Amino acid sequence: MRELKWSSTEKAVARRCFDRALQRELNEAIQSAKEMAAKIGHASELWELEHHLTELRKEIDRKYDYRYSRLLQVFSDLVQEGRLDLADLLGMSEDKLQYIRQHSEQSAA
Amino acid sequence: MRELKWSSTEKAVARRCFDRALQRELNEAIQSAKEMAAKIGHASELWELEHHLTELRKEIDRKYDYRYSRLLQVFSDLVQEGRLDLADLLGMSEDKLQYIRQHSEQSAA
Numbered sequence: 001m002r003e004l005k006w007s008s009t010e011k012a013v014a015r016r017c018f019d020r021a022l023q024r025e026l027n028e029a030i031q032s033a034k035e036m037a038a039k040i041g042h043a044s045e046l047w048e049l050e051h052h053l054t055e056l057r058k059e060i061d062r063k064y065d066y067r068y069s070r071l072l073q074v075f076s077d078l079v080q081e082g083r084l085d086l087a088d089l090l091g092m093s094e095d096k097l098q099y100i101r102q103h104s105e106q107s108a109a
Numbered sequence: 110m111r112e113l114k115w116s117s118t119e120k121a122v123a124r125r126c127f128d129r130a131l132q133r134e135l136n137e138a139i140q141s142a143k144e145m146a147a148k149i150g151h152a153s154e155l156w157e158l159e160h161h162l163t164e165l166r167k168e169i170d171r172k173y174d175y176r177y178s179r180l181l182q183v184f185s186d187l188v189q190e191g192r193l194d195l196a197d198l199l200g201m202s203e204d205k206l207q208y209i210r211q212h213s214e215q216s217a218a
Contacts, residue, residue: 029152034146037145037147037158038146038147041139043135046142046165054163
């Protein structure tokens with residue numbers, strides 16, 4: 001994976017898909033935090049919210065790793081989670097799409 | 110401070126004042142978290158909320174230390190912050206009240 005070349009078009013497609021999926025996930029995180037906060041009635045739920053946010057932040061940091069050596073696996077995971085569609089990635093070379101297709105099916109299995 | 114004796118009455122007064130101040134501070138923390146969360150429009154504010162909660166939790170843990178060897182200093186700090194009134198502590202021995210009075214004035218100075 002490290003030796004794959006990325007054309008300018010592919011980089012643009014990758015950046016757009018990555019940013020869009022990340023933004024969508026951040027928006028979901030904001031929404032879930034607002035809902036949790038609105039329901040807090042007891043201090044323990046305050047620290048649950050803190051813990052929830054910490055886990056979310058670590059998970060998002062871990063998942064959204066924009067290094068070309070990692071990007072195909074990132075996209076495979078996003079496709080597997082239903083956060084990205086293979087159709088979104090059109091413009092990438094066939095070998096990259098095939099990697100993502102195969103690995104998103106493997107992780108789902 | 111470690112050698113002071115605490116009567117049952119003093120322990121009861123201390124426990125009531127401690128719990129009430131802690132509960133009040135937790136309620137304020139819940140309120141501030143709800144207000145921060147409701148205003149979140151951008152992911153950076155989500156992580157600011159996380160950071161705010163972490164700091165709050167550490168500060169509250171640090172401040173509310175119910176060991177008899179620490180309690181007079183805890184009450185001095187609470188009086189200094191306006192979270193507790195000397196009148197709330199009536200029932201405690203004069204030497205304890207005097208310690209709290211002096212130390213709450215010192216920390217305020």
